[in-house]
Amino acid sequence: MSAPSLPAFCLRLVRRQLVLAVRRPVEILNPLLFFAMVVALFPLGLGPDPKSLASFAAGTLWIIALLSNLLTSDTIFRGDYDDGSLEQLLLAPQPLYFSVLAYLGAHWLLTGVSLALISPLFALMLNLPLEALPALVASLLLGSGVMSLVGGVGAALTVGLKRGGMLISLLILPLYMPVLIFGSAAVRAAAQGFPAGPQLAILGAMFCLAIALAPLATAAGLRISIDA
Amino acid sequence: MYFHDLHSALHMDGHGAFVWAAYAITCVVLLLIVVAPLRRRRRLLREMSAEARRQRGVPTQGSEA
Amino acid sequence: MFGGLSFDICPGQLVQIEGANGAGKTSLLRILAGLSRYGFEGRVERHAPLLYLGHQPAVKAMLTPRENLAWHVAGEADFGAAAIDAALARVGLYGYEDVPSHALSAGQHRRVSLARLYLSNSPLWLLDEPFTAIDVDGVAALEERKAAHVAAGGAVVFTSHQPMRGNYNVRRLCLRRGLL
Amino acid sequence: MWTFFHKLGSPPWLYAISGSILKYLLPATLLALGVGMVWGLLFTPPDFRQGDSYRIIYIHVPAAAVALAGYYVMATAGAISLIWKMKMADIAMQCCAPIGAALTFVALVTGSIWGKPTWGTWWVWDARITSMLILLFLYLGVIALYEAYDNKAAAARACAVLSLVGTVNIPIIYKSVDWWYSLHQPASIKFTGESSIHPSMLYPLLLMIAAFYALFACALLLRMRAEILDRERRTGWVRKLLEADAV
Numbered sequence: 001m002s003a004p005s006l007p008a009f010c011l012r013l014v015r016r017q018l019v020l021a022v023r024r025p026v027e028i029l030n031p032l033l034f035f036a037m038v039v040a041l042f043p044l045g046l047g048p049d050p051k052s053l054a055s056f057a058a059g060t061l062w063i064i065a066l067l068s069n070l071l072t073s074d075t076i077f078r079g080d081y082d083d084g085s086l087e088q089l090l091l092a093p094q095p096l097y098f099s100v101l102a103y104l105g106a107h108w109l110l111t112g113v114s115l116a117l118i119s120p121l122f123a124l125m126l127n128l129p130l131e132a133l134p135a136l137v138a139s140l141l142l143g144s145g146v147m148s149l150v151g152g153v154g155a156a157l158t159v160g161l162k163r164g165g166m167l168i169s170l171l172i173l174p175l176y177m178p179v180l181i182f183g184s185a186a187v188r189a190a191a192q193g194f195p196a197g198p199q200l201a202i203l204g205a206m207f208c209l210a211i212a213l214a215p216l217a218t219a220a221g222l223r224i225s226i227d228a
Numbered sequence: 229m230y231f232h233d234l235h236s237a238l239h240m241d242g243h244g245a246f247v248w249a250a251y252a253i254t255c256v257v258l259l260l261i262v263v264a265p266l267r268r269r270r271r272l273l274r275e276m277s278a279e280a281r282r283q284r285g286v287p288t289q290g291s292e293a
Numbered sequence: 294m295f296g297g298l299s300f301d302i303c304p305g306q307l308v309q310i311e312g313a314n315g316a317g318k319t320s321l322l323r324i325l326a327g328l329s330r331y332g333f334e335g336r337v338e339r340h341a342p343l344l345y346l347g348h349q350p351a352v353k354a355m356l357t358p359r360e361n362l363a364w365h366v367a368g369e370a371d372f373g374a375a376a377i378d379a380a381l382a383r384v385g386l387y388g389y390e391d392v393p394s395h396a397l398s399a400g401q402h403r404r405v406s407l408a409r410l411y412l413s414n415s416p417l418w419l420l421d422e423p424f425t426a427i428d429v430d431g432v433a434a435l436e437e438r439k440a441a442h443v444a445a446g447g448a449v450v451f452t453s454h455q456p457m458r459g460n461y462n463v464r465r466l467c468l469r470r471g472l473l
Numbered sequence: 474m475w476t477f478f479h480k481l482g483s484p485p486w487l488y489a490i491s492g493s494i495l496k497y498l499l500p501a502t503l504l505a506l507g508v509g510m511v512w513g514l515l516f517t518p519p520d521f522r523q524g525d526s527y528r529i530i531y532i533h534v535p536a537a538a539v540a541l542a543g544y545y546v547m548a549t550a551g552a553i554s555l556i557w558k559m560k561m562a563d564i565a566m567q568c569c570a571p572i573g574a575a576l577t578f579v580a581l582v583t584g585s586i587w588g589k590p591t592w593g594t595w596w597v598w599d600a601r602i603t604s605m606l607i608l609l610f611l612y613l614g615v616i617a618l619y620e621a622y623d624n625k626a627a628a629a630r631a632c633a634v635l636s637l638v639g640t641v642n643i644p645i646i647y648k649s650v651d652w653w654y655s656l657h658q659p660a661s662i663k664f665t666g667e668s669s670i671h672p673s674m675l676y677p678l679l680l681m682i683a684a685f686y687a688l689f690a691c692a693l694l695l696r697m698r699a700e701i702l703d704r705e706r707r708t709g710w711v712r713k714l715l716e717a718d719a720v
Contacts, residue, residue, distance in 0.1 A: 083351055
């Protein structure tokens with residue numbers, strides 16, 4: 001018998017991650033719940049005036065999405081590090097670059113995509129104009145992909161540490177900033193009736209760059225963490 | 229020198245406080261990044277020579293007298 | 294931790310690494326496996342695919358033994374469901390294939406990961422404390438399996454404090470104060 | 474070339490050569506800093522628009538330039554330590570971070586102090602200031618990651634990876650912050666163009682930039698020497714050095 005092909009192995013890894021998540025649905029729901037609760041905080045803090053909420057909505061939604069992504073990124077590798085699965089993955093004959101890509105892809109599907117899909121609901125609660133909804137979903141889809149990939153680097157570098165939770169935010173928040181800038185700008189442009197295409201194109205470019213480079217750094221980080 | 233006297237140099241048309249404060253803070257930080265490693269090195273040397281002395285043991289004094 | 298080590302492991306050898314706690318048994322095994330690549334000076338040459346089983350059994354509580362084992366061997370080849378069930382039966386997990394792993398004991402988790410030994414094609418096995426949490430019958434079966442693998446031209450390196458119970462031809466490496 | 478590279482990797486050689494370099498470089502640097510500061514503070518004419526507050530430029534711009542360059546030095550050292558497993562590169566990388574963070578801090582504080590008389594507020598979300606702030610975060614992240622690991626060899630490699638990731642990101646961050654600022658820029662705040670700087674102001678600035686680079690080199694070497702001593706304290710050459718020192 002020969003080793004399975006690379007795509008088959010990666011698909012299998014994604015499927016395993018999804019099965020694991022579905023068996024413990026709280027893990028999928030927690031970031032969404034977090035998103036909903038923080039959305040509720042903003043009117044309480046800023047006042048209920050629909051106009052002022054609408055003017056902040058684009059930035060607010062993006063910051064909350066960023067935070068909920070950040071909170072989940074610590075767990076990407078932690079479970080597998082603790083129970084020894086990660087060692088086995090490192091020893092598998094398949095190149096780690098692609099396994100890592102599969103891991104991060106699964107994380108993106110579970111947090112980023114689900115968040116992007118329900119975000120219109122919360123956008124309406126914050127009085128974001130309807131025209132901006134497609135831009136919001138598209139920018140969150142692309143942006144959360146970048147954030148999952150970059151977050152994977154932070155997760156890989158801190159997975160061996162007992163207290164990684166706070167540290168990972170220090171490491172990756174500065175790297176999230178360009179995503180935030182263009183993501184919220186896309187939504188704001190759409191809300192003001194301008195085309196959001198350029199910003200989305202830049203987010204797409206960032207996504208491509210992250211796909212090419214982030215798994216390299218993540219794989220290196222995992223090898224260091226396993227070795228330490 | 230551009231300024232006529234010490235007072236005008238300190239005052240700088242009302243901007244003196246800002247300018248001198250900025251220079252003072254900079255000097256302190258620059259001094260710190262130079263002095264900190266020097267102090268650490270001196271402390272290390274002292275530690276290590278103490279360790280070496282411990283390993284050699286207490287010198288036996290007056291054994292020949 | 295240790296220095297001046299040099300040895301070859303050839304096909305047909307059963308090697309036991311012994312040593313007190315903290316002597317570096319696990320570290321040595323991880324270096325051999327290629328998990329530790331820094332922090333030591335020297336060279337490890339591997340000419341065969343290897344199978345490494347570490348301290349942790351890598352069993353996911355939310356997956357069944359069948360799913361766990363299928364994932365463990367997924368990198369190697371696509372074994373059918375029948376082969377996986379057969380391997381689970383060999384380690385005494387017949388009838389437990391579909392029970393969620395969190396309902397199983399630590400020894401049974403260990404058995405799930407040891408079931409790989411009945412599937413794997415890798416000639417070189419590196420086993421870290423394989424007998425942990427395994428009962429007497431299990432130990433005997435495992436010893437037999439290792440002997441069979443060695444007889445078939447494979448090689449096994451394992452760490453353990455206890456000598457093997459059965460009468461096998463074992464090469465013993467003793468790590469004592471960093472030396473062999 | 475290769476023997477030089479090899480020597481660079483040897484702690485005793487680096488310790489000795491850095492000692493003899495520092496003997497001349499450190500006094501020269503301090504002298505240049507002193508001269509530059511006095512020159513900039515007292516011997517240059519004031520800017521016709523900003524008056525005397527522009528004199529902060531002589532510390533702000535060099536600090537910012539060297540802080541940014543320091544990150545690239547750190548990332549380069551990190552890459553060398555990852556690729557060739559060179560212990561000295563490891564040490565250099567780890568020693569860059571606090572110095573770079575300190576210089577970034579200086580740039581931010583002086584920029585903020587400069588902002589008060591010029592713009593009337595202590596802090597402006599100006600593109601350059603914001604980028605410097607993010608640079609400070611990047612430095613602090615590297616330091617925090619290094620401190621979090623117990624195993625210092627692994628810490629150095631983790632920091633090397635992080636600083637390389639940061640290097641890829643710095644241009645992206647700078648460009649995006651720049652774009653973001655130009656989008657939101659309030660019309661009232663405008664920086665005086667520096668391209669038309671008068672030579673009488675330019676020369677002290679160039680001197681200060683050179684002095685800051687030299688200071689970075691000095692601080693880096695000093696830190697590396699201390700770190701080398703600490704890591705190599707059990708080796709023969711350090712023992713010998715101690716004995717020679719004690720006698």
